[in-house]
Amino acid sequence: MLWKLQFSRAVVQLFWRKPLVCKTHISTCGRGIMTSSNVDDWQSRYNVAKQKIDSSAAELHHLSQAIWAKPELNYNEHFAHKTLTDFLEKEGFKVERNFVVDTAFRATYGSDDGLNVCVICEYDALPDIGHACGHNLIAESGIAAGIAVKAALELNGGKDGKVTVMGTPAEEGGAGKVKLIEAKAFEGVHVAMMVHPKPFTVSAPTPLALQTMAITYTGKPAHAAAYPWEGLNALDAAVMCYNAISVLRQQMKPRWRVHGVISNGGQDPAIIPEVTELQYYLRAPNKLELEELKTKVEDCIKGAATISGCKANYEYKIDYLDLKPNSKLIEVYEKNGELVGIKFSQDERLKTLMGSTDMGNVSYEVPSIHPLYDINTVHPNHTREFTEASGAPEAQKPTLDQAKALALTALDILKPGNEQLIQSIQAEFEESVLKS
Secondary structure, three states, X not given: OHHHHHHHHHHHHHHOOOOOOOOOOOOOOOOOOOOHHHHHHHHHHHHHHHHHHHHOHHHHHHHHHHHHHOOOOOOOOHHHHHHHHHHHHHOOOEEEOOOOOOOOEEEEEEOOOOOEEEEEEOOOOEOOOEOOOXXXXXXXXHHHHXXXXXXXXXXXXXXXXXXXXXXXXXXXXXXXXXXXXHOOOOOOOOEEEOXXXXXXXXXXXXXXXXXXXXXXXXXXXXXXXXXXXXXXXXXXXXXXXXXXXXXXXXXXXXXXXXXXXXXXXXXXOOEOOOEEEEXXXXXXXXXXXXXXXXXXHHHHHHHHXXXXXXXXXXXXXXXXXXOOXXXXXXXXXXXXXXXXXXXXXXXXXXHHOOOOOXXXXXXXXXXXXXXXXXXXXXXXXXXXXXXHHHOOHHHHHHHHHHHHHHHHHHHHHHOOOOHHHHHHHHHHHHHHHHOO
16 A cells, blocks of 8 residues: 555645745645636636536436446446447547446546546446446436536636546446556546435445355265265255355344355256355455455355365455545535535435445545435335336436536536645545555
8 A cells, every 4th residue: 555655645745835925815736826816717617517517418318318228237338338438529538448448438638737537437237127226327427527527627728637537337246447446547536436326315325345255065966866875965055055144144243244146056856966156245344344254154154065065165256345435525525516406315324225336446546435316216226116217307307416516526626726625635535545
């Protein structure tokens, strides 16, 4: 983590200067002195950003509907990739298609001399039930926020910083953002933001850390009727493992989650199963608790192997970190959300009604937020009813309101004379993430 700490300090030093002496309003940063005239000018940029979203509402709805009507699974989002990148290219962004992985993209506008605000899109669907997590709306909100910030930056020729729209595939179990992080895609980004549809609105949810695992039991086949004693039943091992983990739940901490399926239970009832397989998701509030949970689950796996006489093999696959929402950034987002009419729930319990997301991994790289917003449904995510809600007209206004909140937040960060904001955001990031 040392290089991250050094990089973060360098970012602050880059934008922190000695106070400028002037009769106009004094700024403590060298990117510009805020006079009354350019304060008014920046207010006009807020207005331009909101107007851009309003004037583009029909096109944005069309984007969302096109993706919703053609759901694609992780790393196969070719239609969504083309649809979104074509639109961004038409809007004047510099677009890098097939960025790092085939269905990711990066679109940028602005100057490398200032701060770089990244707005994130997701667009993969779920097997069988389509866009039951509303990623078509995440794509729409990210695109809308991006074109709004660009429209505002264009008033000064793009000299006041940069906006990046990052297309991140395979959030649903594919860890697309992790691959982008490994390729250093977030280097040079100062903050990252996205929003996610839900049946409620909260600004700072706390998704769980996640580890996926595959378990394989290997026994010995035999004729199940004539010579069953000659076999070692791998299905018995899988069932005992499943039951042991289920019994373990009585001793699990309140926010620990373990859920799985037997993905291979054998081939034929007349044959003692030789090989069986289970797939499990393990979740906990943070990496430390997740390691504790993993140890307990591993004991269940080994115990089932010992009792059945089978051999056990298990491997960990996808690793999602818990989300570290930046509270300073959340404060700015909430202020802007309220300005555009968003009402945030004060029920603290709702913050924990989350699964996991690879946006958590991003939050360990750069200061990040991942608010949840109501799309006028009572149905939870990952249901057929939520699929319908994510494609319904009633989801449009809340989605575009969220895009406005993100855009105004980005402009607050990019605003000349407002560098104390990025300093406070970075300071919290260093304290809560880099030193953890």
